[in-house]
Each structure stands twice: as structure tokens, then as C-alpha cells.
Amino acid sequence: MGRFPNTLFLLALSWVAGLSDAQQNLGTINITFPERPSNVALTNPVNDNFxxxxxxxxxxxxxxxxxxxxxxxxxxxxxxxxxxxxxxxxxxxxxxxxxxxxxxxxxxxxxxxxxxxxxxxxxxxxxxxxxxxxxxxxxxxxxxxxxxxxxxxxxxxxxxxxxxxxxxxxxxxxxxxxxxxxxxxxxxxxxxxxxxxxxxxxxxxxxxxxxxxxxxxxxxxxxxxxxxxxxxxxxxxxxxxxxxxxxxxxxxxxxxxxxxxxxxxxxxxxxxxxxxxxxxxxxxxxxxxxxxxxxxxxxxxxxxxxxxxxxxxxxxxxxxxxxxxxxxxxxxxxxxxxxxxxxxxxxxxxxxxxxxxxxxxxxxxxxxxxxxxxxxxxxxxxxxxxxxxxxLSATGSVVVDLNVDSPHAVAYGVYDNGGESRGKLVFINYASQETLPPSFAEQDTSYTFYINPNVADTIGIRYLVADNLYSGSKSWGTTDQTITWANQTVGPAGDLNGKQHTEFVHCTEGCNVTVPGPGLALVYLLSDTSDKFFHGNSTVALPFDAGDDSGSLGSFGVRGNDVWVWATSAVLSMVLGAGWLW
CATH class of the missing domain: 3.20.20.80 (Glycosidases)
Incomplete structure (x- = not known):
């Protein structure tokens, strides 16, 4: 089954330690994702090479x-x-x-x-x-x-x-x-x-x-x-x-x-x-x-x-x-x-x-x-x-703005199969200490997005995150501040470095997705008909270790390491009684 990933362990430990004095974030946003898009939206499915x-x-x-x-x-x-x-x-x-x-x-x-x-x-x-x-x-x-x-x-x-x-x-x-x-x-x-x-x-x-x-x-x-x-x-x-x-x-x-x-x-x-x-x-x-x-x-x-x-x-x-x-x-x-x-x-x-x-x-x-x-x-x-x-889906996607009422948060619903089934959610959090008023100087800038019951049995989450809005910038001298997508960052040869990471949460009775500010979360509503996450290493012009689970040529599916994280998260959820999993 493999050892407990260090990053996951530290996140879990810090979360548990902070339960007693956890800082309140910018709020919880209730997500309404209709079972089907409007007839107007259905007329404009887009391809995954959009x-x-x-x-x-x-x-x-x-x-x-x-x-x-x-x-x-x-x-x-x-x-x-x-x-x-x-x-x-x-x-x-x-x-x-x-x-x-x-x-x-x-x-x-x-x-x-x-x-x-x-x-x-x-x-x-x-x-x-x-x-x-x-x-x-x-x-x-x-x-x-x-x-x-x-x-x-x-x-x-x-x-x-x-x-x-x-x-x-x-x-x-x-x-x-x-x-x-x-x-x-x-x-x-x-x-x-x-x-x-x-x-x-x-x-x-x-x-x-x-x-x-x-x-x-x-x-x-x-x-x-x-x-x-x-x-x-x-x-x-x-x-x-x-x-x-x-x-x-x-x-x-x-x-x-x-x-x-x-x-x-x-x-x-x-x-x-x-x-x-x-x-x-x-x-x-x-x-x-x-x-x-x-x-x-x-x-x-x-x-x-x-x-x-x-x-x-x-x-x-x-x-x-x-x-x-x-x-x-x-x-x-x-x-x-x-x-x-x-x-x-x-x-x-x-x-x-x-x-x-x-x-x-x-x-x-x-x-x-x-x-x-x-x-x-x-x-x-x-x-x-x-x-x-x-x-976006290989089967064609219909994208709708879910119009959440927030100055800094955005939510999109993505219907797959040409609009026939709910497939994904995208949550964007623009909030950052750089753009909030001074009164928010010590504020936790994350948002929690609540997905209602019966939308999905299980969800998978990948994050795009960085330290702040200025991260990665030569103009601001912050190129040392790492930007990561699914825990990977792009290296100096266009290669993705780091262990690809997906978080899984049981969601039958509803669940929370907390998005750091600034940051973005892509949420897959995992089902028999939904897309599967891309996993593996998409590098083609550099040698790599085929024995590393982050080093096989890319495909769609659920990685073994991700399944383990899912199971571990479920156990922690039951022990801690928490809705948020790492």
C-alpha cells in the first residue's frame, strides 16, 4: 500500500492541531448545480481542444x-x-x-x-x-x-x-x-x-x-x-x-x-x-x-x-x-x-x-x-x-456559470456527454492578502464551496495553487514562489515535476471543498459515465524512470497512490468527524 505521503501527513497533522483555534475563512458558498443545463446552453457543446x-x-x-x-x-x-x-x-x-x-x-x-x-x-x-x-x-x-x-x-x-x-x-x-x-x-x-x-x-x-x-x-x-x-x-x-x-x-x-x-x-x-x-x-x-x-x-x-x-x-x-x-x-x-x-x-x-x-x-x-x-x-x-x-470532456462539454454571490469566488458547472450529465465543477478563489482591505490582514483567504447531497457519491479534486497573486513573476522577483497543478510544477525543460496528487471525498450526503486564496479547484463528480483524471508523466523528450508512478506515459484513470489517499482520507474523516479531506 505504500507509506503515508509526507505532505499529506503534515497537512493532516496541522489541521488536527488547528481544530481548537482554527481561523474562520471568507465563508461557505452553497453550490446549486442543476441536473441538466438549460436548452439554450445545450446548443453550444465544446470539444476538449477548445x-x-x-x-x-x-x-x-x-x-x-x-x-x-x-x-x-x-x-x-x-x-x-x-x-x-x-x-x-x-x-x-x-x-x-x-x-x-x-x-x-x-x-x-x-x-x-x-x-x-x-x-x-x-x-x-x-x-x-x-x-x-x-x-x-x-x-x-x-x-x-x-x-x-x-x-x-x-x-x-x-x-x-x-x-x-x-x-x-x-x-x-x-x-x-x-x-x-x-x-x-x-x-x-x-x-x-x-x-x-x-x-x-x-x-x-x-x-x-x-x-x-x-x-x-x-x-x-x-x-x-x-x-x-x-x-x-x-x-x-x-x-x-x-x-x-x-x-x-x-x-x-x-x-x-x-x-x-x-x-x-x-x-x-x-x-x-x-x-x-x-x-x-x-x-x-x-x-x-x-x-x-x-x-x-x-x-x-x-x-x-x-x-x-x-x-x-x-x-x-x-x-x-x-x-x-x-x-x-x-x-x-x-x-x-x-x-x-x-x-x-x-x-x-x-x-x-x-x-x-x-x-x-x-x-x-x-x-x-x-x-x-x-x-x-x-x-x-x-x-x-x-x-x-x-x-473539458472528450465527449463534449457544456459549460455554465453558476453565478455565485461573492466578490472573490467563481463557480462553473461542466456537463459532459454533450451536456447530458453533470461531470465537473470548477471553483476559482481570487481572494488574496494583496487585494483585500487592510482589515483582512490576518484573515484566512480560503473559501469553502458546499456541494449538495446526491450530486455525486465521490468527488476527486485537483488544485492550482501558489503563495499569492504575484507568485511566479519575474517582474516582481517571485519566480522562487512555486505554482503547482495537482502538486506538480513545470520544470526547465517543460517537464512536469513532483508527484501528481488528487484528493478524494465521499459526497453522497453533501461535502465541502475548501479552495485556498488565491487558488482554483477542479472537481470531478466521479461516476461510471464521467471522465477519468489524467495521470502519469506527459514528458516525451526527456528520459524518465518508468518504475516511478509519476513517470509512466500519460493516460486517464485513477492512480494507485490516489486510491490510497482516498482510503486514508475516508478513515481520517470517520475518526475526526470532518467533512474536509486532504
């Missing part, structure tokens, strides 16, 4: 490697950690402003890409790239597992239209079934503001789309009956509702797309883009996700027309992030956003990452000059990808 990653083309080689035979071990591990936890292909979107003015050269066969303007604005870096680009994408898929790609096509200037056709043809030939979609243009609503076009509005853009689509169709790269085109990928000034009203819907699109950030740092730091409070306030999340009433109207119109909407780029602070973008607040916020999007008729969402040392990045190599070395830095927001991958 959360993808968005990449800036100009920095892709510094992350994925310069050639197909030199793929960084760390990137293989980062991506396989996610891929091992889902059943559908891992979704990648590659584009950005720079791709809108970059050139595909079929004769460039030395390296993936070459930057072409050393004086380029950091937010708009052009490059030349060739077939090695596709070789690297295919090679990474071979290492990581099934992946699907959404690529940007240049549309900013008419002189790039022919190259867009050339790129579309090459992408279809080189990627085959791995190619999901081609996004026509990037942020066309900023073409005028950024000085690329004069007096450019929706009425100018719509016929330009028609021109490019006709060129693609004439070249055999676009079939309106089986469209592989996505767009308009707006961000700021045009919303989807107004665009559909202006005739954009006349074209056959596979996806409608937009990207959006809560704020930006394009002109430098200010009170808004360094405001932690905004990101730890749940009431800000839904308005951010749907963006504007007219954009949400467009999302719903698209749904009725059978065209899925994707949010192809999101993160905390655009133009490179601020000093709060690499804190523990961000994986809590980004998880909140992803779940809110899943419940808002959005069919996919992509976390954006870009060149070396941008504060909101998911990960950074030790140097952009040689990504094959170990010593990578993991951005706190990367943990969002692991949480969401384990939250």
Missing part, C-alpha cells in the same frame, strides 16, 4: 526550432503536456500582424524564417519563410501527437494577394489534413489607424475580401462548398454584428474570428494596464469575452447560420504585457475567461504567446538564439492550458 495556442510568426523559430531536425525538447514537452490530456488534435494558430506583411518563398530551404527589417516596429515584424516552416510544423506534430493548424494569409496590401494564394496552396499541399483553416488578414479594423490604408472601413473591406477569395478559388485554393477560410480577425474597432450587417456574411467561411485584449501597453505603463484588481474581478470577464453587445449579436447570428466563432488571440495586456502579466493572477483569470467563452457560443479560444521576454508569454527559452537548451522559463499563464485540458 483552448489552443496562438503564435506570432516572426518568433516561431525561436520557440519551435530553426529546422525540423532541431526541435527543442522543452517545446515538445510543453505541447505534449496538453496533447496528452485531450482526445482531439491540439489547436495551433500562427499569424499576427507580422504575418500580414510577410512573404512565403518556396525557394527558401535553409531555415524556417528570416527577419527582413531590423528596424521594424516590435509589434509588426515581417519575415520571409519557406517550406522549412511546414517541415517544422509536421515534425512537431509527429513528436507531440495530432495537431491542427490555423494559418494567417496576408491581406493588408494588394501587392500581397498573389503571395496569399501561393501560401494557401503550399499549406494545403504540405499540411494536408493537419490544416484546419486559413485566416484572411489580421486586424483589418486597424489598417487605417496604423497608416496602412487611407479611409478604410467595413464597406471597403468587404469587397476586398471578395477579390482575394476569387483569386484563391481560381487557383484551386478555396472551395465555397467546403470552405477552409476564417476571418475577419478584428480586434478593436469593428464588431462582428456590424460586419454581418454590411454584407460580410455573403461569403462562405469556415470560422468567424476575432481577437481581443482587456487593455494594452502600446504607449507604456499606466494605471489601467497595471491594475491587478481588474483581472481578479469575475464580473469583468463576460463583458470582456463578448466584447460589445453588437459583437455578441454577431456571435449569435453566426451560431444560427452554422458558422462557429473563434477568439483566435487573447491574453492580459496587448503590445507585450505589463508587470502583472506574469503573475499567478493570470492563470486564474485566463481559466475564468476560457470557461466564460465556452458558455458564450464561442467554439474555440487561443492564448497568445510571442517573442522572447514578453511578460505575458506562456514560456520562454533561456535565449532566443538557441531554443534547444534547457533552462526555459514557464509563464504562470501556461498552467491554464493544463487546467482547461483536464476540465
Amino acid at each position: 483552448l489552443g495556442i496562438s503564435w506570432e510568426l516572426s518568433s516561431l523559430d525561436t520557440l519551435w526550432g530553426f529546422t525540423a531536425d532541431k526541435l527543442p525538447d522543452a517545446m515538445q514537452n510543453y505541447l505534449h503536456n496538453i496533447r496528452a490530456r485531450i482526445s482531439n488534435p491540439l489547436r495551433m494558430r500562427i499569424g499576427g500582424n507580422g504575418m500580414d506583411i510577410s512573404t512565403y518563398d518556396p525557394d527558401k530551404t535553409d531555415v524556417m524564417l528570416t527577419l527582413t527589417d531590423p528596424d521594424a516596429y516590435f509589434n509588426d515584424i515581417p519575415c520571409t519563410y519557406g517550406p522549412v516552416f511546414f517541415d517544422v510544423l509536421n515534425a512537431m506534430s509527429d513528436k507531440v501527437g495530432d495537431m491542427s493548424y490555423i494559418l494567417g494569409l496576408p491581406m493588408r496590401q494588394p501587392e500581397f494577394y498573389d503571395n496569399a494564394v501561393l501560401l494557401a496552396q503550399a499549406a494545403q499541399e504540405k499540411l494536408g489534413d493537419k490544416l484546419d483553416s486559413l485566416l484572411l488578414g489580421n486586424e483589418p479594423d486597424l489598417y487605417q489607424k496604423h497608416g496602412h490604408k487611407d479611409q478604410y472601413g467595413i464597406s471597403d473591406y468587404v469587397p476586398d475580401v471578395g477579390t482575394v477569395l476569387q483569386m484563391l478559388e481560381d487557383a484551386g485554393a478555396y472551395d465555397p462548398q467546403h470552405s477552409n477560410i476564417g476571418g475577419p480577425t478584428t480586434c478593436c474597432n469593428w464588431n462582428l454584428g456590424d460586419m454581418l450587417d454590411a454584407g460580410f456574411g455573403q461569403y462562405a467561411y469556415k470560422y468567424y474570428t476575432y481577437q481581443h485584449y482587456p487593455t494594452h501597453i502600446c504607449q507604456g505603463p499606466n494605471a489601467e494596464n497595471t491594475n491587478m484588481t481588474y483581472f481578479v474581478t469575475h464580473s469583468n470577464v463576460k463583458p470582456y469575452v463578448v466584447w460589445e453587445d453588437d459583437n455578441f449579436r454577431g456571435i449569435n447570428q453566426a451560431k444560427k447560420a452554422g458558422v462557429p466563432t473563434l477568439m483566435t488571440e487573447y491574453n492580459s495586456v496587448s503590445c507585450g504585457g505589463s508587470n502583472i502579466s506574469d503573475t499567478f493572477a493570470m492563470p486564474l483569470w485566463a481559466t475564468d475567461v476560457a470557461l466564460a467563452a465556452a458558455g458564450s457560443n464561442i467554439s474555440g479560444i487561443f492564448l497568445h504567446t510571442r517573442e522572447f521576454d514578453v511578460t505575458y508569454n506562456l514560456f520562454d527559452p533561456p535565449s532566443p538564439n538557441d531554443p534547444t537548451k534547457s533552462g526555459w522559463n514557464t509563464g504562470p499563464i501556461y498552467y491554464t492550458t493544463l487546467v482547461i485540458a483536464e476540465t
